[in-house]
Amino acid sequence: MFVIPFSLLPPPLLRRFSNLFMKYGDAMSKIFPYLQLELDRAGFIVQSRKYISQWMTASSFMLIFLSVAFSLFFAKVSEFYFGIILAVVVSALIFFMQLNYPKIASSRRIRKLDSDLLASLQAIMIQLNSGISLFESLVILSNQEFGEISIEFKKVVKKINAGVPQIKALEDAALQNPSPYFRRALWQIINGMKEGATINKVIATTISNLNKEQIIQIEKYGGQLNPLAMFYMMGAVIVPTLSITFFVVLASFIGLSDVIIKASFLGLLCFVIFFQFMFSGIIKTKRPSLLGE
Numbered sequence: 001m002f003v004i005p006f007s008l009l010p011p012p013l014l015r016r017f018s019n020l021f022m023k024y025g026d027a028m029s030k031i032f033p034y035l036q037l038e039l040d041r042a043g044f045i046v047q048s049r050k051y052i053s054q055w056m057t058a059s060s061f062m063l064i065f066l067s068v069a070f071s072l073f074f075a076k077v078s079e080f081y082f083g084i085i086l087a088v089v090v091s092a093l094i095f096f097m098q099l100n101y102p103k104i105a106s107s108r109r110i111r112k113l114d115s116d117l118l119a120s121l122q123a124i125m126i127q128l129n130s131g132i133s134l135f136e137s138l139v140i141l142s143n144q145e146f147g148e149i150s151i152e153f154k155k156v157v158k159k160i161n162a163g164v165p166q167i168k169a170l171e172d173a174a175l176q177n178p179s180p181y182f183r184r185a186l187w188q189i190i191n192g193m194k195e196g197a198t199i200n201k202v203i204a205t206t207i208s209n210l211n212k213e214q215i216i217q218i219e220k221y222g223g224q225l226n227p228l229a230m231f232y233m234m235g236a237v238i239v240p241t242l243s244i245t246f247f248v249v250l251a252s253f254i255g256l257s258d259v260i261i262k263a264s265f266l267g268l269l270c271f272v273i274f275f276q277f278m279f280s281g282i283i284k285t286k287r288p289s290l291l292g293e
Helices: 011-031 035-042 048-075 080-099 101-129 134-142 148-161 166-176 180-195 199-254 258-286
Strands: none
Touching: 011 048, 035 048, 035 101, 048 080, 080 101, 080 258, 101 134, 101 148, 101 180, 101 199, 134 148, 148 166, 166 180, 180 199, 199 258
16 A cells, blocks of 8 residues: 655545546556566555556646645735746656655665664574574564564465465565565575575575675765765755845845745745755665664
8 A cells, every 4th residue: 555645635536536647657657667666666566557647646636736826825916927837846846756756665665674684684593593493483583573574574474374385485575575685685595495505504694794784884874974964065054045145136136026035035945944854865865774773
């Protein structure tokens, strides 16, 4: 189950109205061939054409709503056209954000998988060392609080209980999972099972490799902090200050109306707030994924 962000319509109504855009969804799914992969990686059980039709429906209603709201607001001061332009700009930003939402959700899911991977592998190794079989270890892990890792192993356990061979169930999980580290760990376990190796040693080697990768991620993250600090200074301090100075000088020469001046300063304030959230998101995405939350 998924929800289109910034949708003004509740999900049942959105799905009903999206049928009007289904033919556009069929056409645009060919333009965005990788969208289905991102939807699958994000865990959204929906076809790309249906997602596109719902996305277009939500964006259309947002454009209509903002156009009416801004036009009515600015019509009082004879700046009707400014309201239309502002509605189109805001709707366009929301439009592209909704298009990229599956990719954003997929990235979040990958980070959740990576953050719990080391702890879950260590838990499996402890159970194997105590004499518990790999399948029983997966059952125990699937019922514990390891977030997305537990969800993935629940799927594996369900398939094995349904009669799917253990190696085949693990292979399916490795092929469908979006996290490269989780896939690598599963393939190492699968190869070890096929070759008859001791699974304890295979998992111990996997944990050791992930610990080395974690150190590399931390060192890389430390090297990125200085450029990110400069980027923050540019976006949050220098650019707004220069913009205000330039706009004040420009307004004194052209003689802009009070409404446009206030709207421009409001837009600049919105940009600064948006930049703060965007920068926080960048910092979070740059943080080492294997380090945990």
